[in-house]
Amino acid sequence: MIQVALQKMGYSDSFYELLKEPLRFLTVRIPVRMDDGSVQVFTGYRAQHNDAVGPTKGGIRFHPSVAEDEVKALAIWMSIKCGIADLPFGGGKGGIQCDPRSLSLPELERLSRGYVRAISQIVGPTKDIPAPDVFTNSQIMAWMTDEYSRIREFDSPGFITGKPIVLGGSAGRESSTAMGVTMFIKESAKVAGIDLKGAKVIIQGFGNAGSFLSKFLHDAGANIVGISDANGALYDCAGLDIQYLLDRRDSFGTVTNLFSNTISNQELLVKECDILVPAAIENQITEDNASLIQAKIVVEAANGPTTLKATEILTERGILLVPDVLASSGGVIVSYFEWVQNNQGYYWPEEEVHTKLEQIILKSFHNVYQTSQQKNIDMRLAAYMVGLNRLTEAIKWRGWI
Numbered sequence: 407m408i409q410v411a412l413q414k415m416g417y418s419d420s421f422y423e424l425l426k427e428p429l430r431f432l433t434v435r436i437p438v439r440m441d442d443g444s445v446q447v448f449t450g451y452r453a454q455h456n457d458a459v460g461p462t463k464g465g466i467r468f469h470p471s472v473a474e475d476e477v478k479a480l481a482i483w484m485s486i487k488c489g490i491a492d493l494p495f496g497g498g499k500g501g502i503q504c505d506p507r508s509l510s511l512p513e514l515e516r517l518s519r520g521y522v523r524a525i526s527q528i529v530g531p532t533k534d535i536p537a538p539d540v541f542t543n544s545q546i547m548a549w550m551t552d553e554y555s556r557i558r559e560f561d562s563p564g565f566i567t568g569k570p571i572v573l574g575g576s577a578g579r580e581s582s583t584a585m586g587v588t589m590f591i592k593e594s595a596k597v598a599g600i601d602l603k604g605a606k607v608i609i610q611g612f613g614n615a616g617s618f619l620s621k622f623l624h625d626a627g628a629n630i631v632g633i634s635d636a637n638g639a640l641y642d643c644a645g646l647d648i649q650y651l652l653d654r655r656d657s658f659g660t661v662t663n664l665f666s667n668t669i670s671n672q673e674l675l676v677k678e679c680d681i682l683v684p685a686a687i688e689n690q691i692t693e694d695n696a697s698l699i700q701a702k703i704v705v706e707a708a709n710g711p712t713t714l715k716a717t718e719i720l721t722e723r724g725i726l727l728v729p730d731v732l733a734s735s736g737g738v739i740v741s742y743f744e745w746v747q748n749n750q751g752y753y754w755p756e757e758e759v760h761t762k763l764e765q766i767i768l769k770s771f772h773n774v775y776q777t778s779q780q781k782n783i784d785m786r787l788a789a790y791m792v793g794l795n796r797l798t799e800a801i802k803w804r805g806w807i
C-alpha cells in the first residue's frame with residue numbers, strides 16, 4: 407500500500423526504501439519470577455517506524471501470537487494513522503509474546519516492569535511514547551509509568567498514555583477508540599445513506615474497542631445483532647441485550663463462554679447486518695469470506711482486519727470500507743491529548759476532549775473521503791496518501807532524501 411500510494415504521489419523509490427521497514431527494531435528477553443518460584447523468559451519487541459515528524463507513538467500488545475512482523479506492521483500503520491490525524495508523532499508499536507489470561511496479577515506486574523527495564527533506553531516522553539493495545543490496560547500502563555519514573559528518578563507521566571486518571575491519564579481516553587469509531591460510523595452512514603437508528607450492527611471483539619462501541623451505538627439507536635470474543639460469537643437478528651453482556655464481560659473482553667448458543671467468529675462475520683465492525687485482531691476478512699460479507703459498510707476498529715485482496719473484493723462489490731488507519735484513530739488522538747496535558751501539567755474536562763476529538767475525526771474523515779472521490783480510489787489507498795503527506799514532507803525538510 408505504501409509503495410502504491412508513494413508512486414501515485416510522485417515520490418521516488420528512495421521514499422519507499424526508507425518507509426517499508428521501521429527505522430529501529432528492538433527484541434528483548436524478559437526473565438520473570440513466577441509465583442511458584444520458577445523463572446520464565448518472555449520475548450518482547452518495540453518497533454519505531456519513523457521519527458521524522460516527531461517522537462514515535464503506539465500501543466503495547468500482550469498476546470500469544472505477537473510476532474516480529476506483526477509488531478513492525480503495527481508500527482507502520484501507526485505512522486499512517488498519526489499522519490491522517492495530523493499529530494506530531496511517527497509510528498511505534500510494542501508487544502510481548504505471552505498469554506496474560508494465564509498469568510497472576512503479580513506475574514503480570516513483574517512482566518510489565520521487566521519489559522520497561524528492557525526497552526527504557528529507546529523510549530521516553532520525547533522519544534517514543536507507548537499506550538495500551540490488545541490485552542493491556544490502564545493498570546499495566548500504571549505499573550509501566552512507575553517503573554520508568556523509578557529508572558529516570560523523576561515522575562514521568564508523559565512516558566506512556568492510557569494511564570489511570572489519578573496518574574495523569576486523560577478524561578475520555580479509555581473509551582476514545584470506540585468514541586472515534588462511533589463518529590466515523592455516523593459520518594460513513596451519512597455518505598452511504600444509512601439511518602443509524604435501527605441499523606443492524608455486528609461487532610467482532612468485545613474488549614476495549616468493541617465493548618464501548620456496542621454501548622455507544624446502542625445508545626445512538628442502532629441494533630447490535632452480533633458480538634464476539636476470542637472464544638466465539640453471539641448473533642440474534644432481533645438484537646442482543648448489550649447492557650447484560652457489558653455487565654458480564656471479564657477484563658479480557660470475554661463473555662461468550664457464558665452461553666451455549668454460540669457460533670464461530672467466522673460465521674458471525676458473514677451474517678446479515680448493515681454495518682460490520684471488526685474490532686479484534688488482524689486478517690479476519692480475507693478473499694475466502696469477502697464475497698460473503700452482507701454489510702453495506704465495514705468500519706475497521708481493529709488494526710489490519712482486512713487483507714488487501716479482500717479490500718479489492720469489498721470495493722468491487724460497492725461496500726464502503728472505512729480503513730483501520732482512519733477508523734481506529736480515536737485512541738491515539740486522545741493519547742496525544744493526554745501527552746499534551748502531561749507536558750502542560752494542566753488537565754481538560756471530558757467535554758473539551760470530546761470536542762477536540764470530534765474536530766480531528768471530522769476533518770480526517772472528509773479529507774480521506776474527498777481524496778477517494780476525487781481520485782476515484784478506495785478509502786484505504788486514499789487514507790495512505792493523506793497519511794503519508796506530512797511524513798514525506800518532514801523527510802524532505804530534514805534533508806534525509
Ligand SMILES: NC(=O)C1=CN([C@@H]2O[C@H](COP(=O)(O)OP(=O)(O)OC[C@H]3O[C@@H](n4cnc5c(N)ncnc54)[C@H](O)[C@@H]3O)[C@@H](O)[C@H]2O)C=CC1
Pocket residue numbers: 538539540541542583610611612613614615616634635636637658659660671685686687688707708709734735737738
Ligand atoms: N485499545 C486501543 O486504544 C486501540 C485498539 N485498537 C485495535 O483494536 C483491536 C482490539 O483492541 P482492544 O479492544 O484494545 O483489545 P482488548 O484486549 O481490550 O480486546 C480484544 C478483544 O478481541 C478478542 N480476541 C482476541 N483474540 C481473538 C481472536 N483470535 N479472535 C476473535 N477475537 C479475539 C478478545 O476476546 C477481546 O474481546 C486491536 O486490533 C487493536 O490493535 C486500535 C486503536 C486503539
Ligand SMILES: O=C(O)CCC(=O)C(=O)O
Pocket residue numbers: 463464465466487535536537538539567709734735737738739741742
Ligand atoms: O494510543 C496510542 O498511542 C496508540 C493506540 C494504538 O496502539 C493504535 O492506535 O493502534
